[in-house]
Amino acid sequence: AAVSPFLDPGAQTSEGQLALIHLKRDLLTPVILEPSTPDGEATERRVINTRFGSFPHSNLVDIPWGTQVRAAVVDHRGRGKKKDKKRKREDGGEGEDGAQESGAATSGFAHIVPPTPETWTTSLPHRTQVVYTPDYSYVLQRLRVRPGDTIIEAGAGSGSFTHASVRAVFNGYPAVENGTANGADSKKRKRNGHVYSFEFHEQRAEKLREELREHRIDPLVTVTHADVYEDGFSKTIDGVAPQADAVFLDLPAPWMAVKHLSRTKPPAGKSSTSTPQPQGGAEQDSSLSSTSTSSWQSPLNPRKTIRLCTFSPCIEQVQRTTTELRRLGWTNIEMVEVLHRRIDVRRERIGLQEEGLRGTIPMPATVDEALGRLREVEGRLKLFHESTAAAANQDGGAAAGANVEKGWGKESKNQRLLKIKELEKERKTYKEGRLVHRTEPEIKTHTSYLCFALLPREWTAADEEKARRKWEGEG
Ligand code: SAM
Known part of the structure:
Protein backbone atom coordinates (compact mmCIF):
# COMPACT_ATOMS: atom_id res chain seq x y z
CA ALA A 1 0.00 0.00 0.00
CA ALA A 2 1.18 3.45 -0.86
CA VAL A 3 2.23 5.42 2.19
CA SER A 4 2.52 9.16 1.87
CA PRO A 5 6.13 10.35 1.74
CA PHE A 6 4.92 13.29 3.89
CA LEU A 7 3.99 10.91 6.69
CA ASP A 8 6.55 8.17 6.27
CA PRO A 9 9.16 8.74 3.56
CA GLY A 10 11.05 5.51 4.31
CA ALA A 11 14.80 5.28 3.97
CA GLN A 12 15.10 5.93 0.28
CA THR A 13 13.41 7.37 -2.77
CA SER A 14 11.16 5.26 -4.94
CA GLU A 15 9.39 5.49 -8.24
CA GLY A 16 6.16 7.45 -8.30
CA GLN A 17 7.08 9.29 -5.10
CA LEU A 18 7.20 13.02 -4.51
CA ALA A 19 10.74 14.19 -3.81
CA LEU A 20 12.38 17.57 -3.53
CA ILE A 21 15.52 18.54 -5.34
CA HIS A 22 17.38 20.84 -2.99
CA LEU A 23 19.50 23.08 -5.19
CA LYS A 24 20.51 25.67 -2.61
CA ARG A 25 19.12 27.37 0.47
CA ASP A 26 15.46 28.29 -0.19
CA LEU A 27 15.58 26.79 -3.67
CA LEU A 28 13.79 23.46 -3.87
CA THR A 29 12.09 21.87 -6.84
CA PRO A 30 9.32 19.31 -6.25
CA VAL A 31 9.21 16.35 -8.58
CA ILE A 32 7.30 13.09 -8.83
CA LEU A 33 9.98 10.56 -9.67
CA GLU A 34 8.95 8.90 -12.90
CA PRO A 35 11.75 7.22 -14.75
CA SER A 36 9.14 5.15 -16.61
CA THR A 37 6.24 6.15 -18.80
CA PRO A 38 2.76 5.62 -17.33
CA ASP A 39 2.40 2.34 -19.28
CA GLY A 40 5.49 1.03 -17.55
CA GLU A 41 8.00 1.46 -20.34
CA ALA A 42 11.35 2.45 -18.92
CA THR A 43 12.77 5.65 -20.24
CA GLU A 44 15.48 8.01 -19.21
CA ARG A 45 13.93 10.92 -20.99
CA ARG A 46 12.47 12.44 -17.88
CA VAL A 47 14.92 15.02 -16.75
CA ILE A 48 14.78 17.93 -14.32
CA ASN A 49 16.66 20.81 -15.88
CA THR A 50 17.92 23.41 -13.46
CA ARG A 51 20.52 26.11 -13.59
CA PHE A 52 22.75 23.81 -11.60
CA GLY A 53 22.50 21.12 -14.24
CA SER A 54 20.25 18.33 -15.42
CA PHE A 55 19.05 15.51 -13.23
CA PRO A 56 17.43 12.54 -15.00
CA HIS A 57 14.74 10.88 -12.87
CA SER A 58 16.48 7.56 -13.42
CA ASN A 59 19.44 8.86 -11.37
CA LEU A 60 17.15 9.83 -8.51
CA VAL A 61 15.17 6.68 -7.72
CA ASP A 62 16.17 4.04 -5.17
CA ILE A 63 18.78 6.18 -3.45
CA PRO A 64 18.87 7.16 0.25
CA TRP A 65 17.19 10.44 1.12
CA GLY A 66 19.77 13.15 1.53
CA THR A 67 22.07 11.81 -1.19
CA GLN A 68 24.08 14.38 -3.04
CA VAL A 69 23.54 13.78 -6.74
CA ARG A 70 25.70 15.16 -9.51
CA ALA A 71 24.18 16.72 -12.56
CA ALA A 72 24.39 14.45 -15.55
CA VAL A 73 25.55 15.05 -19.08
CA VAL A 74 22.34 14.64 -21.01
CA ASP A 75 22.12 13.80 -24.70
CA HIS A 76 19.66 15.43 -27.07
CA ARG A 77 16.98 12.86 -26.23
CA GLY A 78 17.31 13.62 -22.57
CA ARG A 79 19.18 10.43 -21.65
CA GLY A 80 21.42 10.74 -18.65
CA LYS A 81 24.95 9.61 -19.38
CA LYS A 82 26.24 9.45 -15.85
CA LYS A 83 25.04 6.21 -14.43
CA ASP A 84 26.82 6.67 -11.14
CA LYS A 85 23.82 8.09 -9.32
CA LYS A 86 25.41 7.91 -5.89
CA ARG A 87 28.61 9.63 -6.86
CA LYS A 88 29.27 12.38 -4.42
CA ARG A 89 31.28 15.54 -4.60
CA GLU A 90 33.24 16.70 -1.62
CA ASP A 91 34.10 20.18 -2.85
CA GLY A 92 30.60 21.68 -2.88
CA GLY A 93 29.12 24.18 -5.29
CA GLU A 94 29.22 23.94 -9.02
CA GLY A 95 31.87 21.66 -10.33
CA GLU A 96 34.13 21.33 -13.31
CA ASP A 97 31.92 19.13 -15.45
CA GLY A 98 31.33 21.60 -18.22
CA ALA A 99 30.97 19.04 -21.03
CA GLN A 100 27.76 19.61 -22.95
CA GLU A 101 26.45 17.30 -25.57
CA SER A 102 23.14 19.01 -25.77
CA GLY A 103 21.75 22.27 -24.58
CA ALA A 104 21.23 20.86 -21.11
CA ALA A 105 23.45 22.35 -18.47
CA THR A 106 25.75 20.10 -16.49
CA SER A 107 28.21 20.74 -13.70
CA GLY A 108 26.36 21.22 -10.42
CA PHE A 109 24.90 18.96 -7.85
CA ALA A 110 21.80 18.80 -5.72
CA HIS A 111 20.53 16.92 -2.71
CA ILE A 112 17.40 14.85 -2.82
CA VAL A 113 15.23 15.34 0.25
CA PRO A 114 11.86 13.96 1.31
CA PRO A 115 8.80 16.20 1.25
CA THR A 116 7.71 17.79 4.51
CA PRO A 117 5.16 20.55 5.07
CA ARG A 342 16.36 34.95 10.22
CA ILE A 343 19.45 35.92 12.16
CA ASP A 344 22.81 35.59 10.53
CA VAL A 345 25.54 34.96 13.12
CA ARG A 346 29.16 35.40 12.05
CA ARG A 347 32.48 36.87 13.02
CA GLU A 348 32.94 40.31 11.65
CA ARG A 349 36.27 41.73 10.71
CA ILE A 350 36.20 45.27 12.01
CA GLY A 351 38.64 47.28 9.92
CA LEU A 352 41.71 45.84 8.29
CA GLN A 353 45.32 46.05 9.08
CA GLU A 354 48.19 45.48 6.69
CA GLU A 355 50.64 42.87 7.74
CA GLY A 356 53.38 41.94 5.30
CA LEU A 357 53.62 38.28 6.07
CA ARG A 358 49.94 37.41 6.05
CA GLY A 359 48.61 40.04 3.70
CA THR A 360 45.60 41.89 5.04
CA ILE A 361 44.26 40.68 8.34
CA PRO A 362 41.47 41.87 10.59
CA MET A 363 42.00 44.34 13.38
CA PRO A 364 41.85 42.69 16.79
CA ALA A 365 38.43 42.85 18.37
CA THR A 366 39.42 42.68 22.01
CA VAL A 367 42.41 43.57 24.22
CA ASP A 368 43.11 39.85 24.68
CA GLU A 369 43.08 39.30 20.94
CA ALA A 370 45.43 42.28 20.47
CA LEU A 371 47.85 40.94 23.10
CA GLY A 372 47.72 37.49 21.54
CA ARG A 373 48.43 39.02 18.17
CA LEU A 374 51.47 40.92 19.56
CA ARG A 375 52.87 37.75 21.04
CA GLU A 376 52.35 36.02 17.75
CA VAL A 377 54.16 38.75 15.79
CA GLU A 378 57.02 38.71 18.28
CA GLY A 379 57.24 34.92 17.97
CA ARG A 380 57.30 35.17 14.21
CA LEU A 381 60.00 37.83 14.22
CA LYS A 382 62.06 35.67 16.50
CA LEU A 383 61.66 32.72 14.15
CA PHE A 384 62.60 34.89 11.19
CA HIS A 385 65.78 36.15 12.90
CA GLU A 386 66.73 32.64 13.92
CA SER A 387 66.27 31.37 10.41
CA THR A 388 68.25 34.30 8.97
CA ALA A 389 71.10 33.60 11.39
CA ALA A 390 71.00 29.94 10.46
CA ALA A 391 71.20 30.78 6.79
CA ALA A 392 74.16 33.15 7.39
CA ASN A 393 76.07 30.46 9.28
CA GLN A 394 75.31 27.75 6.78
CA ASP A 395 78.83 26.45 6.72
CA GLY A 396 78.57 25.01 10.17
CA GLY A 397 79.45 27.95 12.40
CA ALA A 398 79.06 27.04 16.05
CA ALA A 399 76.64 29.90 16.69
CA ALA A 400 74.24 28.44 14.16
CA GLY A 401 74.18 24.98 15.65
CA ALA A 402 71.05 25.45 17.70
CA ASN A 403 69.16 26.95 14.77
CA VAL A 404 70.21 24.19 12.41
CA GLU A 405 68.81 21.78 14.98
CA LYS A 406 65.50 23.60 14.73
CA GLY A 407 65.47 22.77 11.06
CA TRP A 408 66.56 26.04 9.52
CA GLY A 409 68.83 25.34 6.60
CA LYS A 410 69.92 27.13 3.49
CA GLU A 411 66.45 28.21 2.37
CA SER A 412 65.83 31.38 0.43
CA LYS A 413 64.03 34.22 2.19
CA ASN A 414 60.77 33.24 0.50
CA GLN A 415 61.13 29.60 1.49
CA ARG A 416 61.70 30.65 5.05
CA LEU A 417 58.65 32.87 5.03
CA LEU A 418 56.61 30.00 3.62
CA LYS A 419 57.85 27.73 6.35
CA ILE A 420 56.87 30.27 9.00
CA LYS A 421 53.43 30.46 7.41
CA GLU A 422 53.18 26.68 7.68
CA LEU A 423 54.06 26.88 11.35
CA GLU A 424 51.29 29.43 11.75
CA LYS A 425 48.62 27.23 10.30
CA GLU A 426 47.67 26.08 13.75
CA ARG A 427 46.29 29.54 14.41
CA LYS A 428 42.48 29.34 14.71
CA THR A 429 41.49 31.96 12.16
CA TYR A 430 37.79 31.02 12.46
CA LYS A 431 37.89 32.49 15.94
CA GLU A 432 39.08 35.87 14.71
CA GLY A 433 36.95 38.95 14.61
CA ARG A 434 34.08 40.06 16.78
CA LEU A 435 31.09 37.73 16.99
CA VAL A 436 28.11 39.63 15.57
CA HIS A 437 24.55 38.81 14.59
CA ARG A 438 22.47 40.58 12.01
CA THR A 439 18.91 40.24 10.83
CA GLU A 440 18.82 39.35 7.19
CA PRO A 441 17.37 42.50 5.64
CA GLU A 442 15.43 40.95 2.77
CA ILE A 443 13.18 38.82 4.96
CA LYS A 444 9.62 40.12 5.12
CA THR A 445 8.61 40.41 8.73
CA HIS A 446 4.89 41.12 8.65
CA THR A 447 2.68 38.44 7.19
N1 SAM B 1 -4.25 29.21 3.86
C1 SAM B 1 -3.97 29.00 2.46
C2 SAM B 1 -2.59 28.42 2.27
O1 SAM B 1 -1.84 28.30 3.26
O2 SAM B 1 -2.23 28.05 1.16
C3 SAM B 1 -4.13 30.28 1.68
C4 SAM B 1 -5.52 30.85 1.72
S1 SAM B 1 -5.78 32.15 0.56
C5 SAM B 1 -4.94 33.47 1.25
C6 SAM B 1 -7.46 32.55 0.84
C7 SAM B 1 -8.40 31.60 0.17
O3 SAM B 1 -9.70 31.81 0.69
C8 SAM B 1 -8.49 31.80 -1.32
O4 SAM B 1 -8.14 30.65 -2.01
C9 SAM B 1 -9.95 32.15 -1.55
O5 SAM B 1 -10.49 31.60 -2.75
C10 SAM B 1 -10.62 31.54 -0.33
N2 SAM B 1 -11.92 32.17 0.01
C11 SAM B 1 -12.26 33.47 -0.04
N3 SAM B 1 -13.53 33.65 0.35
C12 SAM B 1 -14.01 32.43 0.66
C13 SAM B 1 -15.28 31.95 1.12
N4 SAM B 1 -16.28 32.79 1.31
N5 SAM B 1 -15.42 30.63 1.34
C14 SAM B 1 -14.39 29.77 1.14
N6 SAM B 1 -13.17 30.17 0.70
C15 SAM B 1 -12.98 31.48 0.46
Missing part, protein backbone atom coordinates in the same frame (compact mmCIF):
# COMPACT_ATOMS: atom_id res chain seq x y z
CA GLU A 118 8.11 22.93 5.41
CA THR A 119 9.84 21.97 2.16
CA TRP A 120 6.47 21.85 0.40
CA THR A 121 5.62 25.38 1.58
CA THR A 122 8.92 26.60 0.15
CA SER A 123 8.42 24.93 -3.21
CA LEU A 124 4.67 24.60 -3.84
CA PRO A 125 3.02 26.17 -6.87
CA HIS A 126 1.47 29.38 -5.52
CA ARG A 127 -2.16 29.86 -6.48
CA THR A 128 -2.73 32.33 -3.65
CA GLN A 129 -0.84 33.92 -0.78
CA VAL A 130 0.17 31.11 1.54
CA VAL A 131 0.70 30.65 5.25
CA TYR A 132 4.41 30.18 5.92
CA THR A 133 6.11 27.85 8.40
CA PRO A 134 6.76 30.38 11.22
CA ASP A 135 3.06 31.26 11.28
CA TYR A 136 1.56 27.81 10.88
CA SER A 137 3.84 26.19 13.44
CA TYR A 138 2.82 28.84 15.98
CA VAL A 139 -0.86 28.56 15.02
CA LEU A 140 -0.96 24.77 15.29
CA GLN A 141 0.65 24.72 18.71
CA ARG A 142 -1.58 27.55 20.01
CA LEU A 143 -4.62 25.64 18.69
CA ARG A 144 -3.23 22.63 20.58
CA VAL A 145 -3.76 20.42 17.58
CA ARG A 146 -2.79 16.85 18.41
CA PRO A 147 -2.78 13.52 16.59
CA GLY A 148 -6.37 12.34 16.24
CA ASP A 149 -7.84 15.87 16.28
CA THR A 150 -10.16 17.32 13.66
CA ILE A 151 -9.44 20.71 12.12
CA ILE A 152 -11.51 23.00 9.96
CA GLU A 153 -9.59 25.29 7.63
CA ALA A 154 -10.92 27.89 5.22
CA GLY A 155 -9.89 28.90 2.63
CA ALA A 156 -7.67 26.17 1.48
CA GLY A 157 -5.88 28.35 -1.09
CA SER A 158 -2.63 26.70 -2.19
CA GLY A 159 -2.78 24.04 0.52
CA SER A 160 0.26 25.17 2.51
CA PHE A 161 -1.61 25.15 5.85
CA THR A 162 -3.44 21.95 4.80
CA HIS A 163 -0.21 19.98 4.59
CA ALA A 164 0.99 21.21 7.98
CA SER A 165 -2.35 20.33 9.60
CA VAL A 166 -2.40 16.85 8.09
CA ARG A 167 0.91 16.08 9.75
CA ALA A 168 -0.35 17.52 13.04
CA VAL A 169 -3.50 15.34 13.18
CA PHE A 170 -2.01 12.15 11.73
CA ASN A 171 -2.00 9.47 14.37
CA GLY A 172 0.22 6.89 12.74
CA TYR A 173 -2.50 4.58 11.44
CA PRO A 174 -2.18 3.67 7.78
CA ALA A 175 -4.21 6.18 5.79
CA VAL A 176 -4.59 3.57 3.07
CA GLU A 177 -5.35 -0.09 3.79
CA ASN A 178 -5.69 -2.87 1.21
CA GLY A 179 -5.40 -0.27 -1.48
CA THR A 180 -8.50 1.51 -0.21
CA ALA A 181 -8.45 4.92 1.36
CA ASN A 182 -9.91 4.53 4.82
CA GLY A 183 -10.77 8.20 5.04
CA ALA A 184 -14.42 7.42 4.37
CA ASP A 185 -14.62 5.11 7.38
CA SER A 186 -15.53 7.50 10.17
CA LYS A 187 -14.04 5.35 12.94
CA LYS A 188 -10.67 5.15 11.21
CA ARG A 189 -10.93 8.80 10.33
CA LYS A 190 -11.35 9.61 14.03
CA ARG A 191 -8.31 7.57 14.93
CA ASN A 192 -6.10 9.41 12.48
CA GLY A 193 -7.66 12.82 12.86
CA HIS A 194 -8.95 14.75 9.89
CA VAL A 195 -8.73 18.08 8.12
CA TYR A 196 -11.93 19.59 6.71
CA SER A 197 -10.84 22.13 4.16
CA PHE A 198 -13.20 24.65 2.53
CA GLU A 199 -12.49 26.59 -0.62
CA PHE A 200 -14.71 29.00 -2.52
CA HIS A 201 -12.74 28.90 -5.78
CA GLU A 202 -13.72 25.69 -7.61
CA GLN A 203 -10.52 25.18 -9.64
CA ARG A 204 -8.40 25.78 -6.55
CA ALA A 205 -10.42 23.20 -4.62
CA GLU A 206 -10.01 20.67 -7.45
CA LYS A 207 -6.28 21.37 -7.82
CA LEU A 208 -5.78 20.84 -4.10
CA ARG A 209 -7.66 17.52 -4.24
CA GLU A 210 -5.37 16.44 -7.07
CA GLU A 211 -2.25 17.40 -5.13
CA LEU A 212 -3.44 15.64 -1.99
CA ARG A 213 -4.05 12.49 -4.06
CA GLU A 214 -0.58 12.76 -5.58
CA HIS A 215 0.88 13.19 -2.09
CA ARG A 216 -1.23 10.29 -0.81
CA ILE A 217 -2.69 12.27 2.04
CA ASP A 218 -6.16 12.57 0.51
CA PRO A 219 -7.71 10.09 3.00
CA LEU A 220 -6.90 12.58 5.76
CA VAL A 221 -8.45 15.63 4.10
CA THR A 222 -11.93 16.46 2.85
CA VAL A 223 -11.88 19.42 0.48
CA THR A 224 -15.30 21.00 0.10
CA HIS A 225 -16.03 23.60 -2.53
CA ALA A 226 -18.22 26.11 -0.68
CA ASP A 227 -18.71 29.72 0.25
CA VAL A 228 -18.33 29.52 4.00
CA TYR A 229 -19.76 33.01 4.54
CA GLU A 230 -23.07 31.73 3.20
CA ASP A 231 -22.99 27.99 3.72
CA GLY A 232 -20.93 27.62 6.86
CA PHE A 233 -18.97 24.49 7.72
CA SER A 234 -21.61 21.87 8.48
CA LYS A 235 -22.19 20.67 4.94
CA THR A 236 -19.12 18.92 3.62
CA ILE A 237 -18.75 17.04 0.38
CA ASP A 238 -18.82 13.82 2.46
CA GLY A 239 -22.17 14.77 3.96
CA VAL A 240 -20.86 14.73 7.51
CA ALA A 241 -20.45 17.66 9.89
CA PRO A 242 -16.79 17.92 10.91
CA GLN A 243 -17.18 18.06 14.72
CA ALA A 244 -13.95 20.01 14.74
CA ASP A 245 -11.69 20.59 17.73
CA ALA A 246 -9.91 23.56 16.17
CA VAL A 247 -10.55 26.07 13.39
CA PHE A 248 -8.22 28.12 11.23
CA LEU A 249 -9.65 30.86 9.01
CA ASP A 250 -7.47 32.41 6.31
CA LEU A 251 -10.24 34.37 4.59
CA PRO A 252 -10.62 37.96 3.44
CA ALA A 253 -13.54 38.51 5.86
CA PRO A 254 -13.40 35.97 8.72
CA TRP A 255 -16.04 37.92 10.68
CA MET A 256 -18.55 36.83 8.06
CA ALA A 257 -17.83 33.16 8.70
CA VAL A 258 -17.66 32.95 12.49
CA LYS A 259 -21.42 32.97 13.03
CA HIS A 260 -21.43 29.49 11.48
CA LEU A 261 -18.91 28.25 14.06
CA SER A 262 -21.72 27.87 16.44
CA ARG A 263 -23.16 25.25 18.73
CA THR A 264 -26.58 26.47 17.81
CA LYS A 265 -28.11 26.96 14.40
CA PRO A 266 -27.08 30.39 13.14
CA PRO A 267 -29.83 32.82 12.14
CA ALA A 268 -30.91 32.62 8.49
CA GLY A 269 -30.18 35.54 6.15
CA LYS A 270 -27.59 36.54 3.64
CA SER A 271 -24.18 37.10 5.25
CA SER A 272 -25.86 38.68 8.21
CA THR A 273 -23.53 39.52 11.05
CA SER A 274 -26.38 40.75 13.21
CA THR A 275 -28.72 38.97 15.62
CA PRO A 276 -25.97 36.90 17.15
CA GLN A 277 -26.70 33.96 19.39
CA PRO A 278 -24.78 33.83 22.64
CA GLN A 279 -22.83 30.59 22.83
CA GLY A 280 -21.27 28.34 25.39
CA GLY A 281 -21.42 28.68 29.15
CA ALA A 282 -23.77 27.03 31.64
CA GLU A 283 -26.47 29.60 31.07
CA GLN A 284 -27.04 28.37 27.53
CA ASP A 285 -30.51 26.98 26.94
CA SER A 286 -29.96 23.29 26.31
CA SER A 287 -33.07 23.13 24.16
CA LEU A 288 -31.01 24.99 21.51
CA SER A 289 -28.33 22.34 21.53
CA SER A 290 -27.42 21.00 18.10
CA THR A 291 -28.20 17.49 19.25
CA SER A 292 -31.76 18.34 20.20
CA THR A 293 -32.99 20.47 17.30
CA SER A 294 -33.50 20.16 13.56
CA SER A 295 -31.30 18.41 11.02
CA TRP A 296 -28.71 21.19 11.29
CA GLN A 297 -25.58 19.89 12.93
CA SER A 298 -22.93 22.02 14.54
CA PRO A 299 -19.54 21.73 12.80
CA LEU A 300 -17.90 21.80 16.25
CA ASN A 301 -17.04 19.07 18.70
CA PRO A 302 -19.65 19.47 21.48
CA ARG A 303 -17.41 17.90 24.14
CA LYS A 304 -14.49 20.23 23.79
CA THR A 305 -13.46 23.84 24.11
CA ILE A 306 -12.98 25.00 20.54
CA ARG A 307 -9.82 26.90 19.63
CA LEU A 308 -9.99 29.34 16.75
CA CYS A 309 -7.38 31.31 14.87
CA THR A 310 -8.01 33.85 12.13
CA PHE A 311 -5.25 35.15 9.88
CA SER A 312 -5.64 38.68 8.54
CA PRO A 313 -3.10 41.12 7.13
CA CYS A 314 -4.82 44.33 8.32
CA ILE A 315 -5.63 45.50 11.80
CA GLU A 316 -9.07 46.70 10.65
CA GLN A 317 -9.92 43.11 9.70
CA VAL A 318 -8.82 41.97 13.15
CA GLN A 319 -11.02 44.61 14.77
CA ARG A 320 -14.08 43.49 12.86
CA THR A 321 -13.37 39.86 13.66
CA THR A 322 -12.87 40.45 17.38
CA THR A 323 -16.07 42.52 17.63
CA GLU A 324 -17.99 39.67 16.04
CA LEU A 325 -16.29 37.03 18.19
CA ARG A 326 -17.18 38.93 21.37
CA ARG A 327 -20.79 39.27 20.28
CA LEU A 328 -20.95 35.54 19.63
CA GLY A 329 -19.67 34.54 23.05
CA TRP A 330 -16.06 33.66 22.21
CA THR A 331 -13.62 34.27 25.05
CA ASN A 332 -9.87 34.76 25.64
CA ILE A 333 -9.61 36.81 22.45
CA GLU A 334 -6.02 37.69 21.79
CA MET A 335 -4.02 38.96 18.84
CA VAL A 336 -0.46 37.94 18.04
CA GLU A 337 1.90 38.95 15.30
CA VAL A 338 4.70 36.56 14.48
CA LEU A 339 7.73 38.59 13.47
CA HIS A 340 9.95 35.99 12.01
CA ARG A 341 13.54 37.03 11.48
CA SER A 448 -0.57 38.67 9.09
CA TYR A 449 -2.12 39.22 12.48
CA LEU A 450 -3.22 36.07 14.23
CA CYS A 451 -6.37 36.41 16.24
CA PHE A 452 -7.02 33.59 18.74
CA ALA A 453 -10.22 32.84 20.65
CA LEU A 454 -11.88 30.08 22.64
CA LEU A 455 -15.44 28.84 22.62
CA PRO A 456 -16.33 26.98 25.83
CA ARG A 457 -17.57 23.43 25.49
CA GLU A 458 -21.27 22.80 25.19
CA TRP A 459 -22.91 22.45 28.59
CA THR A 460 -26.31 20.80 28.60
CA ALA A 461 -28.80 20.09 31.38
CA ALA A 462 -27.57 16.48 31.31
CA ASP A 463 -23.98 17.66 31.83
CA GLU A 464 -25.13 19.80 34.75
CA GLU A 465 -26.94 16.85 36.32
CA LYS A 466 -23.91 14.61 35.86
CA ALA A 467 -21.65 17.22 37.48
CA ARG A 468 -24.08 17.65 40.38
CA ARG A 469 -24.16 13.90 41.03
CA LYS A 470 -20.41 13.67 40.93
CA TRP A 471 -20.14 16.58 43.35
CA GLU A 472 -22.62 14.99 45.70
CA GLY A 473 -20.83 11.62 45.47
CA GLU A 474 -23.70 9.79 43.80
CA GLY A 475 -21.42 8.31 41.13
